[in-house]
Amino acid sequence: MDADAIARAKALLHSANWSDKAWGAYFSAGLRSEELNDALIEELRLAAPLRYSSGGGEEALVQSLLDALIQSGKVVPTDALLPFAQQRRPEALILLARDTGNEETLLDLRKEKLNEEEWLLVSNLLFHMRSSRFFASILQEKTITHAFEIYDADGIEGGVGGGSGGGGGAYRDSVLQFPKGFPPVGKYQLLTYPQAGDVVAAEGPKTVYYRRTVMAGPIFWGNPGSELQPEMRLMEYMVAIGGPYARGIFQQADIFRWQGAGQAESLMKARLQAQVEGIKGFIKIAEEGGWSGASGVSLRITPVVHDNRRDTHEALPTVAAVEFTLE
16 A cells, blocks of 8 residues: 555644645545544544535545545444534445444434435444334334224115325526635435445345436536335335235225124224234234344234215214234
8 A cells, every 4th residue: 555645634623724635535545544544533533513604615525534434344432423424425335234233323314304315324324223113103104004994784885985196396496606726525315226336235124326417517416315205115115024915905905885883893893803903913023033122012902994885874982093012
């Protein structure tokens, strides 16, 4: 390894000039020296007060350091990354993904307002850790329902109604450019639909990738990520943990003909109790697969009744939600 090149990069990193520091980071990324990697981490810690900078040399310096550390393959201490977890979230999460001992940090980050790609990256890391608290969290977060479609006794007409909606946040692209005199710097985005050259950030039921865009001049930049679809994503983790069996356990539906309020109430209560037993069966499968953390978690099944009868003179029974605690 070129000792002179390492010494030059290190001297630039320790310069008082932000442009020199950025060039030191740029050269360090290519040299892949353990000594330089440690120096990059030291400079990242010193740059923490610049974390809220937007534009100018301060932002260029911070981005240069994060870019160099990502390219180095270095595991960066969590405490050095946390100051940048808000304003430089893609870069911070890419680096956090290399550390297998940061469960507490990931659990805290997962509670913050994240876009879908960020939420998936954090959740994928906890999934691979088989985090018991992650398992408990997704059980509590998952909406559990049981839909009852009730028709007249003389036959079922029509179909089960339903609808879905979705949306995305609008944003404007902005021109991003660092000052002259700074090196080409990589800026990162997280995505779930990769193209050639994208890199895996965290594998999971829905794998997250990252893309590096080199800022050698002004670029259009506006990537807030996708809107989180928690119910769909939570179900993907349930299936990954307990198999396809999970899909029919957490959202069930029954269709039956009306034979009086007493019969309807009895049937709905029986089906809700059967769903409770099904969920307990899912938990057993999960535990056999090495997943703990469910004991003591309280769950709630919400019945949703759709009255499709033509003759509605007899009122539907009121069936309460079922609440239970896992053992």
